Amino acid sequence: MSTLTINTRRFLQDMETLSQIGATPQGGVNRPCFSQAHLEARAWFRQRSNEADLELRIDSAGNHSAILRQEGASQSLLVGSHLDSVPFGGRYDGALGVVSALEVIRAVKDAGLRLPCHLEVIDFTDEEGHHLPYLGSRALAGFIEPDEFQQPIHGRPKFETGLALAGLTEEGILAAKRNPASLAGYLELHIEQGSRLATADMQIGIVQAITGIRSYHLLFLGKANHAGTTPMQGRQDAGLGASAFRLAAREIALQSAPDCVVNVGYMNFSPGALNVIPSQVETGLEIRSTNEASMDALEAALLAQAHKEAQRFDLGLEIQPHPRATPIHMHAEARAAISESAQALGLRAMEMPSGAGHDAQSLAKLTRAGMLFVPSAGGISHSPYEFTPPEDCVNGANVLLNAALRLAGHL
Amino acid sequence: MSTLTINTRRFLQDMETLSQIGATPQGGVNRPCFSQAHLEARAWFRQRSNEADLELRIDSAGNHSAILRQEGASQSLLVGSHLDSVPFGGRYDGALGVVSALEVIRAVKDAGLRLPCHLEVIDFTDEEGHHLPYLGSRALAGFIEPDEFQQPIHGRPKFETGLALAGLTEEGILAAKRNPASLAGYLELHIEQGSRLATADMQIGIVQAITGIRSYHLLFLGKANHAGTTPMQGRQDAGLGASAFRLAAREIALQSAPDCVVNVGYMNFSPGALNVIPSQVETGLEIRSTNEASMDALEAALLAQAHKEAQRFDLGLEIQPHPRATPIHMHAEARAAISESAQALGLRAMEMPSGAGHDAQSLAKLTRAGMLFVPSAGGISHSPYEFTPPEDCVNGANVLLNAALRLAGHL
Numbered sequence: 001m002s003t004l005t006i007n008t009r010r011f012l013q014d015m016e017t018l019s020q021i022g023a024t025p026q027g028g029v030n031r032p033c034f035s036q037a038h039l040e041a042r043a044w045f046r047q048r049s050n051e052a053d054l055e056l057r058i059d060s061a062g063n064h065s066a067i068l069r070q071e072g073a074s075q076s077l078l079v080g081s082h083l084d085s086v087p088f089g090g091r092y093d094g095a096l097g098v099v100s101a102l103e104v105i106r107a108v109k110d111a112g113l114r115l116p117c118h119l120e121v122i123d124f125t126d127e128e129g130h131h132l133p134y135l136g137s138r139a140l141a142g143f144i145e146p147d148e149f150q151q152p153i154h155g156r157p158k159f160e161t162g163l164a165l166a167g168l169t170e171e172g173i174l175a176a177k178r179n180p181a182s183l184a185g186y187l188e189l190h191i192e193q194g195s196r197l198a199t200a201d202m203q204i205g206i207v208q209a210i211t212g213i214r215s216y217h218l219l220f221l222g223k224a225n226h227a228g229t230t231p232m233q234g235r236q237d238a239g240l241g242a243s244a245f246r247l248a249a250r251e252i253a254l255q256s257a258p259d260c261v262v263n264v265g266y267m268n269f270s271p272g273a274l275n276v277i278p279s280q281v282e283t284g285l286e287i288r289s290t291n292e293a294s295m296d297a298l299e300a301a302l303l304a305q306a307h308k309e310a311q312r313f314d315l316g317l318e319i320q321p322h323p324r325a326t327p328i329h330m331h332a333e334a335r336a337a338i339s340e341s342a343q344a345l346g347l348r349a350m351e352m353p354s355g356a357g358h359d360a361q362s363l364a365k366l367t368r369a370g371m372l373f374v375p376s377a378g379g380i381s382h383s384p385y386e387f388t389p390p391e392d393c394v395n396g397a398n399v400l401l402n403a404a405l406r407l408a409g410h411l
Numbered sequence: 412m413s414t415l416t417i418n419t420r421r422f423l424q425d426m427e428t429l430s431q432i433g434a435t436p437q438g439g440v441n442r443p444c445f446s447q448a449h450l451e452a453r454a455w456f457r458q459r460s461n462e463a464d465l466e467l468r469i470d471s472a473g474n475h476s477a478i479l480r481q482e483g484a485s486q487s488l489l490v491g492s493h494l495d496s497v498p499f500g501g502r503y504d505g506a507l508g509v510v511s512a513l514e515v516i517r518a519v520k521d522a523g524l525r526l527p528c529h530l531e532v533i534d535f536t537d538e539e540g541h542h543l544p545y546l547g548s549r550a551l552a553g554f555i556e557p558d559e560f561q562q563p564i565h566g567r568p569k570f571e572t573g574l575a576l577a578g579l580t581e582e583g584i585l586a587a588k589r590n591p592a593s594l595a596g597y598l599e600l601h602i603e604q605g606s607r608l609a610t611a612d613m614q615i616g617i618v619q620a621i622t623g624i625r626s627y628h629l630l631f632l633g634k635a636n637h638a639g640t641t642p643m644q645g646r647q648d649a650g651l652g653a654s655a656f657r658l659a660a661r662e663i664a665l666q667s668a669p670d671c672v673v674n675v676g677y678m679n680f681s682p683g684a685l686n687v688i689p690s691q692v693e694t695g696l697e698i699r700s701t702n703e704a705s706m707d708a709l710e711a712a713l714l715a716q717a718h719k720e721a722q723r724f725d726l727g728l729e730i731q732p733h734p735r736a737t738p739i740h741m742h743a744e745a746r747a748a749i750s751e752s753a754q755a756l757g758l759r760a761m762e763m764p765s766g767a768g769h770d771a772q773s774l775a776k777l778t779r780a781g782m783l784f785v786p787s788a789g790g791i792s793h794s795p796y797e798f799t800p801p802e803d804c805v806n807g808a809n810v811l812l813n814a815a816l817r818l819a820g821h822l
Binding site: 192194195196199211224225226227229231237239243244247253254261263264266267268271272274275276277278284286288322355356357379380381382 | 605610622624635639642643655657658661665675676682683684687695733768
């Protein structure tokens, strides 16, 4: 089976150039959506699109596309990711997917291939949710709720300023939906953000499904009192309930839900003084899995356990669920295209879940979506110390190229 | 055995009047040391001293005294507490001790008693440590370190402003030491700030000793990582170590140290996000007991446990001790004077430790010091909801009066 490969030098040069936009002293980038650095990165994308003689398209949600038109084609195969980063994040998360997609298109163009569909590199707006998570890809898929605009993560004024800087409007975002019939599929290359590939000595991860998320805000309610004068027995120490819950949550997940992960990322103690018994502890529980049934069972067990621990320590308990994300399965044809391409390139690949959310989950509602991962050194992400060796980036880009050709019906 | 009693109406009226100075909407008072309200409360004290025709003395640490001189006497028996409060505290903590002492002196004066020593009501500066804890009583006892002035709790500028408002200087504070030979003893009435008296159905607590304190700042060190993409097994979650330590500390204290209390008042998670594995948790451990040997044993067990939990969850651990407070025993003669007075008045009294620190601990280094408690409703203190029924306040003042007469050698 024939394989096409990318222009490695051009690809790595683009990765390097892009990493200088919003560069931070630790070697990462700081490009939150609509920041000066993010807008500069998008300007660089437009410039590179022009230089490659591609058609530039910016939709009303700000998503940037560079298109290689195919005569007579009626559908577009999208390939991309995002140029925004978390605050003080790394240079691979998102950027790798956009730069490799750009290289995929240029490689196809350079090779003079004729495909049955248009090829479109896409850079989505605000994947990281600096204002609203997956804003661009959800707008494209048509499931933004107008209500969301009232409560962006960092408040209305910052959101409004950001929209104005980017030349966008809320009406425009709501109108950015694309017709599923016009799409041939979507492919995204991303860093793994974990260490499963390294542990298994694999080069390519073929995403089976993107994780579902259930999360809760829990409030354990006790009674503040003097830590010296109050006998140990009569205390209503909210810290005990929260701590016992934290430990039990881990045990339950390890013992009964091997396909789920659980996190308790914060505990806020009130009043929070050395010599005062904590009257309340706010904490957050997050459950992730690609298996909805496992999440159902684990959620029920953990919430029951929270009530049990509250009762054990004579505490009140309030539980507030956050909006759910259901697991999203990648399309079988996209997975096959990735798998076959990795095999054709002689790369070690395995199927795996994505524990993080990605724009591919929005696209999966519209079209045949697929994702592939390359290893993250040390499993580090959302950090300036994020690192994926150049050879792994190149491997990913080559698999992306060949998978795109397969999904486009060329191979 | 004869007993003298206070003027109940005058005493309760003074409690009421004083509670209006710095009154807060919830019914408490806000009189941090050197605040406008605190200075007003001291002005009120001077006025009441004048009205009672007592000799006013303000020492160079700002301690206010109202003195009933006894001809031919060479020693003074001090009776008092403090007029400052914690921010937004209650109307009993400190105030009860000063107002009852004032009433004790007036009752002695009204009765025309002749005593073998001068009687002196004393209101100490900054018991609550808004700037430096037990500032006035430690200055009187001569164990303020000049270095302390460089690091007052709320910073130098606030401390300097406070001193200026009160007309005090650091040199003056260091020079406020009194000669132990001039003192006959010290008595202090205070609210219990706990619920032991109520639990035992007692009216008066005779303090055996004021608690010692050992405290530590602990830092559990893990590794921040993505909560979705990082497998459960490889995590270094600082929250697990801190939570396990919290629970184990309680179990160890309950099982092996019944005469100690233990508190973990705060846990600060970093980075503290729902979807990030906590990289570090700062937490605080406090051990209190009047039994030094028990504290030694418990401290050793708890610090060993902290290391054990850190190891169990693959975490680093740093432990920083805070300065210690050793347990301070009340004088046997002062305890006897209180006990005999309670008995003579037909009140149910029991010996008990003080879990909180008090000015009496400073005085104990100089002279025969004693303390008595009256019940705190619900064990609540350092709160606007602090409450001690009037009859308990009156009982305490009557015991204080008769204990003072006994310690002065009159009864």
